[in-house]
Structure formats: structure tokens, C-alpha cells
Amino acid sequence: MQIRKLNTLRALAALIVFFTHFSDITNWLGGALGGGSGAYGVMLFFFLSGFLMAHLYLDKPCNKQNITDYFLARIGRVIPLYLVIVFASYFLTQAEKNTLYNIADFNTVIGHLLFVYGESVLWSIPPEIHFYLIFTLLWSFSQHRKGYIYAAVVVVMLVLFFTNFPKIFGDFYGIPYNLFSILRTLPFFFIGVIFGLHYKQLKIPAYLRSHWFVLALCLIPLMYPEFSPITSDAKNRMWLSYEVLFVMATVFFCIVFLVPDNNILLANKLGDFLGKISYSLYLLHMPIIEMVNTLSLSIEQKLIVSLLLSIFVAYLSFNFFEKPVAKMIRNRASTRQRHAMSTGIKQA
Structure with a gap:
């Protein structure tokens, strides 16, 4: 059963990132919505990813067929558009046209293809892919004892905390x-x-x-560096702060578990539409903002044009590329599966 509220939550995550980057690039509102605050939108994406994987798959047997279906669904949803953007960015950069993202050499392309590096907003795709692999381990644990998942989570989070999140980065050849x-x-x-x-x-x-729990979303702007009443370094450390993790987890819990499913602010056609195109909106909005910012428009006009154009391009990307490619991947996999079953029956 679809949890319709999650569509709007996904849309909100993409819009948080959009408004953060617009504020940073154009200095809208003095940059008050920027300063890395888009991290809170990406956090929502990661919560959603982990939640949906557990919700959809942990009750299923961890066998070859289900794992294959799982990876095809994940890959078909994320990888094709990512690859197109990576290669398009590389070739455009070589042509000295920074229309997308600055991927200056083929070694950087390799880093993207190995999912160990990401330029600009592309940085968030490697963690997603790595977690797809990690989830299969959690899935296999759950077949024996679901409690093993808790043990694994606690151990990893303690190790990350006491090692101060190891700063592992650089280059290899x-x-x-x-x-x-x-x-x-x-x-x-x-x-x-x-x-x-x-x-x-x-x-x-x-x-x-209660519908009133939708107000938990107001906790997110309260963590923005420019608005936060917090005086500790948590508001600037963001990803490395378990206090931020607690607040964002509280927001997510309230929306998913406490707000009724028929909440009009979360279950509506606009949220469904924006949630559907949120991945394209997330990956493609920044070059559009950069382009619109070169136009001789007021900052309010730039905001409207950037948002509408980003939504339009995301809509085209989803309907004419993402959805058809994902469907093609699933169909080819189903065809191969039927062929393999047919061959097996004949051999038997």
C-alpha cells in the first residue's frame, strides 16, 4: 500500500535543496536560507530511502529473485539519469561550457562511476548506492533475527561517533x-x-x-544557521551532530507515524506530482538557477523563473527518460527471467 504522505515529504526535501541553492547563488534574503541548509532536505531523502527499503523488502525472503528485483528497481530509478548527467557534464566541461557540473577530467568521471566521489549535488548518489549494498546485509540478518539489525546499527553509530566520523578522502592514482x-x-x-x-x-x-503534528516540519527551519536559537556547534556541524539527527528523526517520525494519512497538506495532487519528479528536480535545478541568475531580472523574477523551469525540466526528464528507462530495465529483466524458467522446464 502506498504511503501517500511520503510523496509530499520527498517533494519538500527537493524544495529545501532548491531554495538553499537559490539563496546561496543569488544572495536572496541575504543568503539566510543558504549556508549548507540544503543538508536538511538531503537528510529527508536518506530517511525516506532507508524507510522505504525496510518497509518494502524486509518482510520478503532474502532470495536471489527478490534481491535481483530489488537491485533492478533501485538501479532503474537512480543510475540512468545520474550517468547521463555525469557524462554530459564531462563532455560539456571539455568543451568549456559549464552548463551542468564541473567534471574536468576522466579520472573524476571514474570517481563518479565507482561511486566514491560526487561533484556538487552528485555527492549524495554514492552514499545512496553504497547503502543499497549495505541494506542487503541487513536484509540477510533479518531472515534469522531482526534484532541483529539493531545490533549492527548501534555498533556502526558508536564507531562513527568515537572515531569522529573518519575524514577519509583524497585521490588514488x-x-x-x-x-x-x-x-x-x-x-x-x-x-x-x-x-x-x-x-x-x-x-x-x-x-x-493528530493533524497538528504536521507542524513538526517547522523544526527544520529552526535548525538553519541564520534562524537557529541553538548556540552550540550542532547547527554548523549538521551531518556530524547526533543532536541534528535526533531532531530530524523526530520530524520524520511525526510526519510518518503521527500525522493521519489523509492530511490535506501532505496528501494532495501537487505533492504527488512534485514527489514523482523530485529526483530530477534535485539533480537538475542547480544549473538552471545558475543560468537564470545571468539574466537581467529582479531576484523575485529569478526565483519564479528558476522554480518553474526546474519543475518543467524535471517533468520532461521523468516522463521521457527516467520512467521509460526504468520500465525498459524491468521489462528486459522479466523477459530474461521467463526465458530462464522456460529453458529450465525444457531441460527438466
Whole structure:
């Protein structure tokens, strides 16, 4: 069963990143919405990713067929557009046209293809891919004892905390890598997995479910460096702060578990639409903002044009590239599976 609220939450995550980058690039509102605050949108994406994987797969047998279906679904959703952007960025950079992202040499392309490095917003794709692999281990653990998942999560989070999130980055024979960006995201995936593990079983008392819990979303701007009442370094460390993890996990829990499913602010057609195109919107918005910023427009006009153009391009990308390619991958896999079964029957 689809959890419709998650569409709007995914859309909100993409919009947080959009407005952060617009504020940084154009100095809109004095840059108050920038300063790395887009991290909170990416955190929501990672919570959603871990949650949905656990919700959709942990109750299924961890066998070859289900694992194949899992990877095809994940790869078909994320990899094709990512690869197109990486190679397009490289060739455009070679042509001295910085229309997308600055990928200056083929070693940097290799870093992207190995999912150990990411330029600009592309940095978030390697952690996603690595977690797809890690999740298969958690999935296999759950076949024996689901409690092993908790043990693994606790151990990893303690190790990350006491090692101060190892700063592992550099280059290997000219190929850049940044494992630090992967390690710092793991706690957000893990909390998402734990929430997804309990979504079907956890019974929230009726008196605790209220539309008012949607106001938990207001906690996010309260963590923005320019608005936060927090005086510790948590508001600047963001990814490395377990205080931030706690607040963001609270927001996610309130929206997913405590807000009724029919909440009009979260379950609506606009949220469905923007959630559907959120991945394209996330990957493609920044070059569009950069382009629009060169135009002779007021900053308010730049905001409107950038947002509408980003949504339009994301819509085209989703409908004419992402969705058809993902469908093609699934169809070819199904064809091969039927062929293999047919061959096996004949041989038998």
C-alpha cells in the first residue's frame, strides 16, 4: 500500500535543496536560507530511502529473485539519469561550457562511476548506492533475527561517533574519492530502516494521531544557521551532530507515524506530482538557477523563473527518460527471467 504522505515529504526535501541553492547563488534574503541548509532536505531523502527499503523488502525472503528485483528497481530509478548527467557534464566541461557540473577530467568521471566521489549535488548518489549494498546485509540478518539489525546499527553509530566520523578522502592514482561523505550519511539511512521496520507493526493510539503534528516540519527551519536559537556547534556541524539527527528523526517520525494519512497538506495532487519528479528536480535545478541568475531580472523574477523551469525540466526528464528507462530495465529483466524458467522446464 502506498504511503501517500511520503510523496509530499520527498517533494519538500527537493524544495529545501532548491531554495538553499537559490539563496546561496543569488544572495536572496541575504543568503539566510543558504549556508549548507540544503543538508536538511538531503537528510529527508536518506530517511525516506532507508524507510522505504525496510518497509518494502524486509518482510520478503532474502532470495536471489527478490534481491535481483530489488537491485533492478533501485538501479532503474537512480543510475540512468545520474550517468547521463555525469557524462554530459564531462563532455560539456571539455568543451568549456559549464552548463551542468564541473567534471574536468576522466579520472573524476571514474570517481563518479565507482561511486566514491560526487561533484556538487552528485555527492549524495554514492552514499545512496553504497547503502543499497549495505541494506542487503541487513536484509540477510533479518531472515534469522531482526534484532541483529539493531545490533549492527548501534555498533556502526558508536564507531562513527568515537572515531569522529573518519575524514577519509583524497585521490588514488588520480581518481578522487570521498568516503567521508558516505560515512556521515549512514546514521540517517539506519534510522530510516528502523522506522520502516516498525511501520506495519507499531500501533499508535488514536489520541496521539493528530493533524497538528504536521507542524513538526517547522523544526527544520529552526535548525538553519541564520534562524537557529541553538548556540552550540550542532547547527554548523549538521551531518556530524547526533543532536541534528535526533531532531530530524523526530520530524520524520511525526510526519510518518503521527500525522493521519489523509492530511490535506501532505496528501494532495501537487505533492504527488512534485514527489514523482523530485529526483530530477534535485539533480537538475542547480544549473538552471545558475543560468537564470545571468539574466537581467529582479531576484523575485529569478526565483519564479528558476522554480518553474526546474519543475518543467524535471517533468520532461521523468516522463521521457527516467520512467521509460526504468520500465525498459524491468521489462528486459522479466523477459530474461521467463526465458530462464522456460529453458529450465525444457531441460527438466
